[in-house]
Amino acid sequence: MNGAFEDIEIGLSRETPSRTVTEDEMLAFSREFDPQVFHLDPEAAKESVFGGLCASGWHTASLMMRLQMDSWKSAYSMGSPGFDDLKWLKPLFPGDSIRVRSTCIDKTPSRSKADRGSAVWKTEVVNQKDEVVLSANLIGIYRKRDTG
Template sequence: MQYYEDIEIGAVDEFGEYHVTKDELVEFAEQYDPQPFHVNEEAATDSAFGELIASGWHTASICMRLLVDGALNEQAGMGARGVDELRWKQPVTPGDTLSVRTEVVDKRVSESDPKRGYVDTRLEGINQDGDVVISWLAHGMIERRNPAE
């Protein structure tokens, strides 16, 4: 288990692999973001994107799953205080394979609860060509192993 004390500013990690299928892309969009360029190939061809693309929320959800499986399940996590700077950098299309890169950019002990540390992490979702498709700054809360120190 990784605690607050084990996390170092500047630490970079890369992990995960998720293949995006057309069926899954459309199914997610039909339920949560039914814009024409997410659910209809013909309409998508006439859109600004020129092809069917994943909802940005689907892309975020995929990256969140990769983050949980690749890092968060190994941490003494206590949830998050939010995210900032969410950006969809490039469309995700059927057949893309996504992975995640994280970098710890800041950390500090909570002033109100010494059992908790705050860790800010930059996340980038990356496609098979090495292009960043999504990014955000997460504000996580991690349990401290030794809160008295």
């Protein structure tokens, strides 16, 4: 996929390679951004609802973004106005391997700017057991290749 608005079709699916998440990176992220006990203390986390140390949901979302950029970065991307319906469905544990899969569920040319359009991607972060750990509808803004 080249990445221009014209290249995107509803139903287009894509998937990233997987990445294994380490305890050290989980701890580093949590110390900096989400210092809750079940993200920081392996012993105390055993007593939590998660039953063990797990990644911050925001760390999972950041990993999702990294995997997408490594796989699908496009010169036609103009950023994003955000996402809809973000859900953390399962915890991400040290040693889990995740990948991202996305399917275009909507595509709309801009009404006010002829050089661009938006696409909505049903996006899931999936672990090695094929369980969805995070889901969201991500919105991307894409430049058109030819604006006439």
